[in-house]
Amino acid sequence: MSNLNNARKAQLAERFRRFIDPEYVISDDETLRPYECDGLSMYCERPMLVVLPETVEQVQEVLRICHREQVPVVARGAGTGLCAGAMPHAEGVVLSLAKFNRILEIDPLARSARVQPGVRNLAISEAAAEFGLYYGPDPSSQIACTIGGNVAENSGGVHCLKYGLTVHNILSVEMLTVEGERVQIGGEGLDSVGMDLLALMTGSEGLLGIVTEVRVKLLPTPERARVVMAGFDNVQTAGDAVGGIIAAGIIPGGLEMMDTHAIQAAEDFARAGYPRDARALLLCEVDGTAEEVQEHIETVETLFGQLGATSVRTSHDEAERALLWKGRKSAFPAVGRISPDYYCMDGTIPRGQLAHVLTEMERMSEHYGLRVANVFHAGDGNLHPLILFDANVPGEFEKTEEFGARILELCVEVGGCITGEHGVGIEKIRQMPVQFNDQELSQFHAIKAAFDPQGTLNPGKGVPTLRRCQEYRSIESTPEAVGA
């Protein structure tokens, strides 16, 4: 860091310490280190400063100062994100909202909760449980991830097909503009008049404002949930079986698919009783009233049998249900055991394209000499290929990244998109021009400028500059990069 930057850093830190507990203004290298990355640890940057304010007024003051001084601000929750959306800016401030961890109000009759942004996703459901209610979206990081981060990324989970994403499950946010102005978006009703700013804010990756409070909807906890596991000897057959369930008019609470690599890794890890020889495994959870679950489970079992399942097993109690889910839920760590490192992708495809996409991926896997295991939110078309690699082998991560990029481009090619729930951040910024043309990206920039004309909120994330797009496109079109 240059002397000039050092002086600026010292001066800013000193100003923040006038109104924030000095302990919560972090400027030394050692304490800054844990903030260098989020859940995608391949992307790292040391921030200039980290602040952990404790009141909204303090956050406002931080924003006012940064706005005046044109200092980049990167908001951060629990740092569990998977697209480097919370990766710091070298000349910027990381604004941690970790101290905002209180549930302010639960309204059991109206079925909503008002919470601070640093409240953990799961903590909301835990607090609502005494009223027979819960919060719908359940990203796999739900033990740790915060609701503020969920709003920023429009997080999903395994129950999206039936219960929706974050955008479907929040009523309002209180946010601060880049100038530090407090704004309430949405209300306690189900909608507000005029353009839907709440939807615009959801998934905006910290580029438009800083969320300081969220009102979430709560749902009644279903009376019952049961899961049917089915093995298939062919991916296409499994994919068609998913279509068969939907065609029968059933919207399962969860509908997950795993490919053979994921099945074996998960079974070795969790001993859930998965059929190790299956080419594809489906987990179909039905929830609702006791009668509804009974009726639908019978239909699902019958359908799976008719649609070519080689094995079918249904949970009979909570313990068995938990066991069947255990394999799927531990798929990531399970894959972690069979490879030094893995890289999780997040494309979305029309379900009908599944077999084609998996075949293509298999071909690319051979080409790159890298194994890939697939877990798939089959109900909503969200594919999570896990590319297995070894970061200690020189060049292997670069190869992995390239493989990942090809997968995302394939998703766009078949009518899908580059990210279903993880967000763009830094990670997928090079794929944005694959999904969007220059005019569309210009529209995104105009939206950004409407909120943040100087571009100091989470700069460099989400939407690539048009100049960069030109570069990405020309790199992509050179023969060496096409993975020859």
Add this chain to the structure above:
Amino acid sequence: MSDISKQLQEQILQARQSGTKLDIRGGGSKRFMGREAIGRPLEVGRHRGIVSYEPVELVLTARAGTPLEEISAVLDEHGQMLSFEPPLYSGRATLGGTLACNQSGPGRPWWGSVRDQVLGIRLINGLGDELRFGGQVMKNVAGYDVSRLQAGAMGTLGLITEVSLKVLPKPAETLTLVTEAGMAEAVQLMNARAGEPKPLSAACWLDGRLYLRLSGARTAVDATVRQWGGELLADDQAFWQALRDQRLDFFESEAPLWRFSIRSSAEPLPLDGDWLIDWGGAQRWYRGDADRERIEQLAAAAGGQATLFRGGDRLGEVMPAQAPALKLIQQRLKKAFDPDGLFNPGRLYSWM
């Protein structure tokens, strides 16, 4: 069944050049909403037709001028539906207008709104660029959610030319229970029932009667009917359709009609006049002569807002007053999409 997007784009470019303001019209079913329209008509009604429909993917894409009735008929053949139950307004309502005005019916609290079910759009902005946002998949978090931003914007950000939606299977069984209840008691009851894990799909109160609709698996609906009790409403489908399309007697009057979007459990608001409560308490219709300031105050105290939905003075503001910071954001966004202010000037607010 025709694609006239190129002509529409041409008309927008011409308007931009000549500085002409545009008044977007689909089926003309919602002319009564918003402030009085000005500008040269931009007719979208001929830009119609279903572009694609994949029942097992639960996704339908149609041009903006397609009448909802046409879409519903096609979905019906596959046992599916537009789950947000939009008002059809005598068959004239189109898909684009329904999204622009964010119109959803009785099932909205449980099955989502049109905004919730939108997956992607095509939009021509004020520069005349035809843009695509979102897509035809359930989950898509690349870029800002421009598709859902359009819900409620009443066409002020551009011309929606195509919409992709998530559709849902029709429930196997639907029954409606009716019980006598005062307004306060009904609000309490419909909220309590909505907190139970039962297949509730609509809750409405009118003229001292509480209507609870149950939809889902036959066994689940039957069991809930037995547990909750009440009188079964004959021909209940006609009742919910009339409520959806605002055709009940309640809506037949010259008095100004206000729409409250508030906390579902809010106690009855102390305003003299007629009330109809829908959306399990979260949407309340009021017909009466209370003054605007009082109405806005009460709506805010109940956690929401009120709109002059139909009738009254359409030259003054009909939407609730916006906080200064919020007003600024909307004005800047308007500029970001429509720098010359071509689309539906003043339709939403006098200042935009």
